[in-house]
Every structure is written in structure tokens, then in C-alpha cells.
Amino acid sequence: MAGAPSGKTYMGWWGHLGNFKQRGITSYAVSPYRQKPFGGVVEAVFTNFTRRVRTQFLYFAIPGLLYYTWWTNNVKYNDWLYTKDGREELARINGE
Amino acid sequence: MFSAKVKAWIRVYVAGGTIIGAGFWLYNNVVPTPEELLEEFSPELREKYFREKELRELEQRELIKIVKQTMKSNDPIWKTGPIKSPWERDSLIVDKVKEQQQDTFKSEREQSLELKELKRIREELSKIRNESAKQTEDIVNEKRKNSWFGKIF
Amino acid sequence: MHYTSDTSMAFNTVEHIMRNVNNGWLIRFMHANGASFFFICLYAHIGKGIYYGSYQKPRQTLWIVGVIIFILVMATAFTGYCLVFGQMSLWGVTVITNLFSAIPFVGEDIVHWLWGGFSVSNATIKRFFAFHFLLPFIVAAAVIMHLMALHSHGSSNPLGVSGNYDRVGMHGYFIFKDLITVFLFLIVFSYFVFFDPEVLNHVDNNIMANPMSTPSSIVPEWYLLSFYAILRSIPDKLMGVLVMFGAILVLLTLPSLDKSVIRGNAFKPLSKLLFWLFVCNFILLSMIGNCHVEEPFVTTGVICTILYFGYFLVFIPLISRLENLLFIGQYKN
Numbered sequence: 001m002a003g004a005p006s007g008k009t010y011m012g013w014w015g016h017l018g019n020f021k022q023r024g025i026t027s028y029a030v031s032p033y034r035q036k037p038f039g040g041v042v043e044a045v046f047t048n049f050t051r052r053v054r055t056q057f058l059y060f061a062i063p064g065l066l067y068y069t070w071w072t073n074n075v076k077y078n079d080w081l082y083t084k085d086g087r088e089e090l091a092r093i094n095g096e
Numbered sequence: 097m098f099s100a101k102v103k104a105w106i107r108v109y110v111a112g113g114t115i116i117g118a119g120f121w122l123y124n125n126v127v128p129t130p131e132e133l134l135e136e137f138s139p140e141l142r143e144k145y146f147r148e149k150e151l152r153e154l155e156q157r158e159l160i161k162i163v164k165q166t167m168k169s170n171d172p173i174w175k176t177g178p179i180k181s182p183w184e185r186d187s188l189i190v191d192k193v194k195e196q197q198q199d200t201f202k203s204e205r206e207q208s209l210e211l212k213e214l215k216r217i218r219e220e221l222s223k224i225r226n227e228s229a230k231q232t233e234d235i236v237n238e239k240r241k242n243s244w245f246g247k248i249f
Numbered sequence: 250m251h252y253t254s255d256t257s258m259a260f261n262t263v264e265h266i267m268r269n270v271n272n273g274w275l276i277r278f279m280h281a282n283g284a285s286f287f288f289i290c291l292y293a294h295i296g297k298g299i300y301y302g303s304y305q306k307p308r309q310t311l312w313i314v315g316v317i318i319f320i321l322v323m324a325t326a327f328t329g330y331c332l333v334f335g336q337m338s339l340w341g342v343t344v345i346t347n348l349f350s351a352i353p354f355v356g357e358d359i360v361h362w363l364w365g366g367f368s369v370s371n372a373t374i375k376r377f378f379a380f381h382f383l384l385p386f387i388v389a390a391a392v393i394m395h396l397m398a399l400h401s402h403g404s405s406n407p408l409g410v411s412g413n414y415d416r417v418g419m420h421g422y423f424i425f426k427d428l429i430t431v432f433l434f435l436i437v438f439s440y441f442v443f444f445d446p447e448v449l450n451h452v453d454n455n456i457m458a459n460p461m462s463t464p465s466s467i468v469p470e471w472y473l474l475s476f477y478a479i480l481r482s483i484p485d486k487l488m489g490v491l492v493m494f495g496a497i498l499v500l501l502t503l504p505s506l507d508k509s510v511i512r513g514n515a516f517k518p519l520s521k522l523l524f525w526l527f528v529c530n531f532i533l534l535s536m537i538g539n540c541h542v543e544e545p546f547v548t549t550g551v552i553c554t555i556l557y558f559g560y561f562l563v564f565i566p567l568i569s570r571l572e573n574l575l576f577i578g579q580y581k582n
Contacts, residue, residue: 034421059518060525067529070549071536077545093544101401108397112390119386123379130255133262138269145261152257163343167360172489173347174480 252332254378256371259334278446279438284326285449286438288472291322299503300524302512303405309504311398316500318391323473323497325384328377330470337470342373351490409512471539475531478538479557482550492554499561506561509569511576519568527560 033039080086081093098106134142166175240246251270252262266273295315298304304312330341349363350356365372406412417423441449449471479496483489514520534553540546 037425056521059521060528063522063526063529066526067533071533074545074549078540078543081544090544104397104401108393112393115390115393116383116386119383123382126250127378127382128250128253130253130258133251133253133258133265136251136269137261137265141261141265141269145258149257156256159339159342163346166343167346167350170486172481172484172486173344173351174477174489 252378254332254371254374256334256374259332259374263333275442278442282438282441282446282449284329285472286434286441287322288326290434291319292472295319295500296528299527300514300521301405301407302409302507302509302514304503305405305507305509305512306504307402308398308405311395311402312504313501314391314395314398316497318388318395319500320497321384321388321391323476325381325388326470326473328381328384331374331377332381334374342377345377347486348490351486353487405512407513407515409515471535474536474538475534476538478534478550479554481538481542482547482554496554496557499558502561503565506566507569508566508573510573517572519572523560523564523568527557530556530560 081090128136134145137145169175251266251273253259263277266277270276298312298315327341327345331338331345346360346363349359352359363373363376365376403412476493476496480489480493483492509517509520511517514524530553534550534557537546537550537553
């Protein structure tokens with residue numbers, strides 16, 4: 001082996017067929033995010049999830065309440081129409 | 097010859113065609129004939145089938161009449177004459193007398209031995225259930241009388 | 250398989266499946282509840298598409314294929330009712346016949362073709378069975394088209410911005426995310442299959458079909474109720490059919506009528522509110538479909554139908570233009 005001490009090279013001095021000097025060790029890893037798919041899920045329920053639902057809440061609560069009121073009024077009115085009390089109104093509506 | 101996009105779509109049609117072809121093949125080869133099924137049936141079911149076959153055909157004829165009638169009428173398509181739509185809660189209100197008059201095959205159906213058998217079994221079962229419920233209650237009362245917990249509460 | 254479409258035998262084969270075939274009860278309940286769950290997922294998927302503007306340029310093909318799949322799945326579900334030959338089936342057969350006979354000029358010919366003769370017979374039910382058997386394969390083929398149409402432009406995202414940079418791998422991230430949904434689905438699905446198999450089903454379909462007797466208790470098939478309500482709010486035969494199919498086909502107008510320059514509703518308060526109003530309207534329609542043909546449900550049904558079409562044909566074009574104005578300070582067509 002000739003030459004001064006240096007980083008490890010492959011193939012020798014003979015004809016100086018050389019490679020680049022070693023610079024370090026390459027390593028491949030699976031991202032920690034991939035390894036822990038459930039990472040932070042429990043905290044996220046209390047923070048992100050709650051916040052997201054809270055900020056969107058009115059968008060579906062208002063229509064929901066509106067339609068729910070409409071529906072319950074429908075049922076109530078229908079129930080009333082088919083009582084003794086509402087029979088005249090029913091006849092009027094049905095055009096009898 | 098083709099661009100990558102066209103090739104991809106050709107693959108889609110080939111794959112889709114294969115799936116549909118497989119469907120046709122399965123339909124022709126997997127579906128059993130009535131005779132094969134009849135052999136598979138349990139003896140009771142086979143007997144029931146033969147006993148009620150004529151009734152089924154009578155009902156089928158009735159259905160044809162109704163379908164032809166409603167088809168000709170100008171009512172909206174969900175109005176199906178004497179067949180009540182299962183989506184109408186109207187049909188909860190049932191005129192029992194009228195229904196029995198309409199029920200042309202009532203006698204045939206009631207002759208069905210199976211129903212009689214079922215009724216008998218049901219009665220027997222409810223008798224047994226009542227008895228065992230009574231027994232349980234007796235035991236529970238006995239225990240309650242004897243335990244300190246039962247005495248306090 | 251252990252089913253035959255022979256009319257005098259169909260109901261017996263169902264009994265055979267439930268009692269004698271190994272695990273036949275399990276397969277049947279999975280099949281029956283599977284239909285309901287298929288529709289739950291389908292409606293959620295369509296709702297997601299409307300909310301996030303998935304139909305917008307350049308993914309119109311994807312949306313059109315999706316609507317076709319929706320129609321095919323509905324046809325599959327409806328032909329499925331007719332095969333058990335319980336009470337529900339008679340109604341199904343009659344309604345399908347009425348549906349085709351509503352078509353002017355060629356209606357009667359189509360009916361005869363559908364019947365396979367001049368009366369409802371074995372051939373008819375056999376046809377329904379063949380449709381019910383083959384349509385799912387056609388749906389599967391259409392799903393492959395759906396996937397390819399998706400992959401030619403990639404998925405959009407909730408933010409509505411271009412996702413051409415900084416992508417994450419399908420495997421690892423998306424597979425795992427979807428697996429969570431799959432397991433959640435299986436938990437709920439198993440609950441229904443094993444503990445409450447009949448709750449989404451028609452009790453009446455367990456009664457042997459008899460055209461002369463009235464079913465005594467009713468559990469409606471929930472997933473087509475809204476379209477049933479739309480059908481019922483039009484008193485005319487042909488118009489009713491047209492409007493009902495229009496209610497599905499009106500989805501196709503979305504790509505051209507939504508003028509919004511920003512994809513998705515994430516940053517559009519008005520559209521968001523409108524979307525949820527539409528969802529509630531749709532749910533109310535389903536509930537109306539479940540009611541007697543009585544006042545005030547009739548009137549409410551008509552109003553809901555108008556609002557349903559209004560959402561696609563009036564409100565979306567108006568609101569999207571208005572929001573363009575608010576966002577970029579100009580109308581854009």
C-alpha cells in the first residue's frame with residue numbers, strides 16, 4: 001500500500017484507479033411521521049379537532065335548526081289537522 | 097403509436113370490458129337452475145314449495161292484472177292501485193273487513209299447515225315462557241325475603 | 250349461489266339461504282345492509298365533491314362518470330328489491346313498469362321488452378335478476394374509468410389550490426388514512442349486520458308477496474326517499490318521472506354553473522352556509538318522502554323540491570358570482 005494515510009478508497013495505487021473518497025455513511029430511514037401514524041392523535045382531539053368543529057359549528061347548526069323547526073312545525077300542524085279541532089281547517093285545505 | 101394518455105384509456109376499457117365479461121360469465125355459470133335448488137332444499141321447504149306453488153301462480157296472475165291496470169292509468173307512477181306502496185304510512189290504517197273481502201286467496205293461505213304448526217308452537221312457547229318467568233319471580237322473591245339487602249330495600 | 254328468479258320459488262330460496270345454507274344469513278344480511286352503507290358512503294362522497302368543488306375544471310369527466318355510477322347504483326338497488334319477492338317487490342315491479350310506460354310513443358314497446366312478453370312473468374323477474382347481477386360489474390368497470398379520470402388530473406384538495414408541488418406518497422400516508430375509515434366502517438357495519446340486521450330493511454319484505462293483502466307495518470328504504478319525495482311532489486305522470494331523473498342529472502350542471510374562481514367552499518362563508526342548507530333540505534325531503542300524502546307535507550315537499558333545484562340552477566350561479574366580486578373585485582364568467 002503506497003501513499004500517505006488518507007480516507008478509505010477502493011482499488012489501489014496500481015494505475016491509480018480510484019473512486020471518490022469516502023465522505024460519510026449514507027443511511028436511509030422511514031420518516032418518523034410514517035412510523036407513527038397515530039402520533040399526536042389524542043392531543044389533536046382536544047386542540048385541532050375541537051377548534052375546527054367550533055369554527056364550522058354555526059354553518060351547519062343554523063340550517064339544521066331552521067329545518068328542524070320547519071319539520072317539527074309540519075308534524076305539529078299535521079297532527080292538529082287530524083284532530084276534531086282541526087277538521088274544518090283540513091276540509092278547507094283539501095277544498096271540500 | 098398511441099400517446100400515454102390514450103394507452104391508459106385503452107387499458108381502462110380493456111379492464112372494464114374484462115370485468116363486465118366476467119360478470120356475464122358468472123351469470124351464465126354460477127346461477128343455479130330451479131331444479132338444482134329444489135334438490136338442495138330441506139324436505140320441509142320442498143314440501144312447502146310444492147304445496148304453495150299454485151297459490152303463488154294465482155297471486156302472480158293477480159299481480160299481472162294490477163300492473164296492466166296501473167300502467168294504463170295516467171296517475172303518477174308511484175300510485176299502484178290496490179298494491180299499497182311500502183313507502184306510504186297510509187297503509188298503517190287498515191280496514192280489516194275490506195281487506196278480508198279483497199283477500200282472494202285467504203282460504204288457500206290459511207290451509208297452509210305450516211302456519212297452523214307455527215301457531216301451535218308459538219302458543220306452547222309462550223306458555224313455557226310464562227311458567228319460567230313465574231318460577232324465576234318466585235325464586236327471586238324467596239331470596240329477597242331471606243337476604244338482609246332485600247329486607248332493608 | 251342459492252337464489253333463483255323463478256317467481257314461485259324466489260321467496261322459498263330466500264328462506265333456504267337464511268336457514269340451510271352455511272352462513273347464508275350472514276351473507277344475506279351483509280348484502281342487505283351493505284346496500285344501505287353503500288349509499289351512506291356514496292352520499293358522503295357526493296356531498297364532499299359538492300363542498301370542495303371537485304367537479305370544477307379540469308375534472309368534469311370525473312364528475313360525469315361519477316353521476317353515471319350514481320344512477321347505476323340506484324338502478325341496482327331498486328332492481329334488488331324486486332328479487333326477494335316479498336311485499337316490497339310487487340310494488341317495485343309495478344313502479345318500474347309504470348315508469349317505463351310513462352315514456353310517450355315508445356313507452357309500451359319498452360314495457361313489453363322489459364317484461365319479455367305481454368305480461369309480468371318469470372321472464373320479467375329473470376330480467377331484473379340479470380340486471381341486478383350485471384349492473385354491479387358495470388359499476389366496477391365505471392369505477393375504473395372514474396379512477397383513470399381522477400388520475401389524469403390528480404385529486405384536488407380542501408384548500409382549492411394547486412397540489413402539483415410537495416406531494417406525499419400514496420402508500421404510507423393515504424393507505425393508512427383510508428384504513429382508519431375502513432375499520433370505522435367495518436365496526437359500524439358489523440354492529441348493524443350482527444345486532445340490528447333488520448333495522449334498515451323492510452319488515453314487509455319478509456312477508457311473502459301477496460298482491461291482495463295490505464302490508465301492516467312499514468319500514469321504508471331510506472336512501473331513495475328524497476327522490477321519492479321529489480317524484481311525489483309532481484302530480485303528473487310523465488313530468489314526475491322527468492323531474493325525478495332531472496334531480497339526479499342536475500348534478501351535471503354544476504361544472505358549468507359554478508362560476509367561482511376559487512375551488513371549494515373552505516374560504517367562502519356564503520357558499521358554506523348554502524351548502525349546509527342544501528344538505529338539510531335534502532334530509533327534509535327524505536323525511537317528507539316518509540310521510541303520508543297529507544297537508545302540510547305535500548306543500549313542504551313541493552317547496553323543498555323547488556329549493557333543491559334552486560340550489561343548483563339559481564343559488565350556485567348567483568352566489569359564486571357574488572363571491573367572485575367580493576374576492577377579486579370583478580364579475581367573472
